[in-house]
Amino acid sequence: MNNMTRFTRQILILGICTVLFSCASASKDRLPDLQIKAGTAKVVGKVINFQVKEGEDNPSITLWYPNPVTADESLFETPLNDDGSFYFEVPIECNIIGLIYSEIFNTGISVGLVDNEEVKLEVVFDELGNKKAKVQSSLSFTDGDAVSIEEVMMRFYGHRFPAEPFYDKSPEDYAQNELKQLEGRAEYALEGSNLSEKAKFFVLNHFEMIYFAGRLLTYKDGIELNYRGLNQEADWGDFIPQEPTRSYYSFLKIFDLNNPKYLYYHAYVRGLQFILTIDTLNILTIKDTPIEDWLKEVKTKIADLVGFDTGLFYEMLAANAYSKQFIDETKPLSEKQKENIKAYFKNKEITKILFKKNEEIVKINEEIGNTIVNQTPSVPKEALMDAIVSKYKGKAVAVDFWATWCGPCLDGMQKSKKIKDDMQDKEVVFVYVSGAATKKTWDEKIKSISGEHYYLTDEEWDYVLDSFGFEGLPMYLFYDAQGVLKNKVTGYPGTDRMQKMIEETLP
Structure with a gap:
């Protein structure tokens, strides 16, 4: 059996497993599907039974969350007040799961951020210094999940496999190895956890997106790191990873990239940004091209790879084509681009978000001097x-x-x-x-x-x-x-x- 046949079979097997998992999971065991809608979320928090040591400053509390349209990772920091209280009021691009962390927590706390809703978070330390969290939000997990999700994610990131050389193998063999490691890491991370079914569904999707964006789409980086790790004394400049052929990217069908469940994860947006830059796919920069025309050309290159030619994926890919311009070039939208955005997006919230980001880029350009x-x-x-x-x-x-x-x-x-x-x-x-x-x-x-x-x-x-x-x-x-x-x-x-x-x- 040749490499391509084995790889295709691997995709089919994983695809079947994904379908079975999705069918077995009731809607009550999943977070709701997300819709892009700009808004404002509030978090009212309190830390109980924590004492600042004499002579030390009050610690800071940080809130992190992803933004699927602009591809930004938002970070807000606020000092813990003397009475243990803290407060955030932040802009969001859709309802989203955020992470609250601090130097006084050993792991972060997952919280649902909802437009026009005041999320309440209470963090309680016991006599041994262990923390428990109580979260009140319409987009939430159990109180135990709020603390345990990040612990499971750290186990996933921290799991290591024995170093094996695969830099001299084909891209398809590399992908098989990565998919096998994804399964092993997920099993290790969840072993012994007490996550609810809803939280398990959330982290499993997160695991998928981490490998989608951080491993499979970054084949050349992964191969180069493997070579460097196993050839410390070699001249690294002599090693040039082979370029994957177009068929390598058939793994994209595994992930059902039209599914709005992936909007929860920054890795999904990172994946969109990577797709726009892959040499083999040769997707042209959007520039002043009308979005409809640009997407028509894009679909000739990737529709058969992702398995569909309409839907959320293409809408988010187009939005991220402009966000990529913001990120890579710090370049504001042209008047023609503004016209194209207004004409194409039926969800005017996407237009609103892109235009607001454009205002920030214009301001940055004014400060470039x-x-x-x-x-x-x-x-x-x-x-x-x-x-x-x-x-x-x-x-x-x-x-x-x-x-x-x-x-x-x-x-x-x-x-x-x-x-x-x-x-x-x-x-x-x-x-x-x-x-x-x-x-x-x-x-x-x-x-x-x-x-x-x-x-x-x-x-x-x-x-x-x-x-x-x-x-x-x-x-x-x-x-x-x-x-x-x-x-x-x-x-x-x-x-x-x-x-x-x-x-x-x-x-």
Whole structure:
């Protein structure tokens, strides 16, 4: 039996299993189907039996949730009040499941965010420091699920398989291996859990989308990581993963991508963004093409692969074609694009959301003049950071080490915007140092990031990270006005703590 036959059989088997699971699951055991509709959600929360240690600041509470039209991941942070209360009022693109987390929680808490509804969340710590959550929302799981869902997700992410070489195998063999691992990881993650049927259905769909977007659609990245992991001493530049043929993407039929259940997951939207960029599929950038005409061409390339030629999938793909323009180019909509959007989308909420995002992009473009690209100093790598910081002597310097592909880095930048706004009249400079990405990608990404920018070679980047003992991104250094390093931290430290560290370095 050849590879393609085996792969097709694997798809059929998994497809049958998916159908059986869907049929066996009653509607009461599923979350409701989502519809795109912009709105506002509120969360009123209280943490009980938690005491802030003397001399420490109140911890922050963070709310995260996905946005299926703009492909944004929203992050909002608020300090915990002295009485243990906290509050969020946030814009949403549809009713959605969000995650509330904090340094005082060992795992996040899943909450349903509903338009024009005040969600109530109570987090109670017992004498041993264990937490329980009580959630009141019309879009919710059991109280036990609210805490356990994230624990199950962490088990899924944390499960590791023995390293085996598959970089020299065909794309179809790679896909078979990934589907097998998906099954094994899901079984491991759910083993012994007390999730309700509704929560199990939710996490199983999430597992599917993680592999859809993060593994199967990113074949070349997966193969390259496998090669690097098993060939530490090799010259990685000599390895070029083979390009999958069009038939490889027949796995898309597995996932019923027209199903609105997937709107709950950011991985679904990431998958749409990946589909738009796959060389083999050759989907043209939408530009000023009328959406109807653009989709007609798109369907000639992927309709047989996904298994249908109408439905929600194409509507979301078109919306994300514009969102991709926002994300990749920080480019506002043209007048022609606005006309096309108005003419095509029957759900005017999608139009409303895209136009609101466009207003944000226009505003960002007005601030682009505050982005300063610097020539990296021509000094030995050992003296590089001293040379960069010395340029700003007399001012405090906050250095942000980041990469274009690093989600937490970009999240940290979003959170720190308020600090930059609040400190505009202070003697502080915000410096952004990056590497480990193509120069072209970096050039595009920094357009929306005001501050002083430096791009390092691979050798400079590796040396600087090693010299400061950093093991992850983002990373931050804080220098005083005399160029003396006063603090360093890995991971975004929280808005309040970061502002405090900067204030301590001000002249």
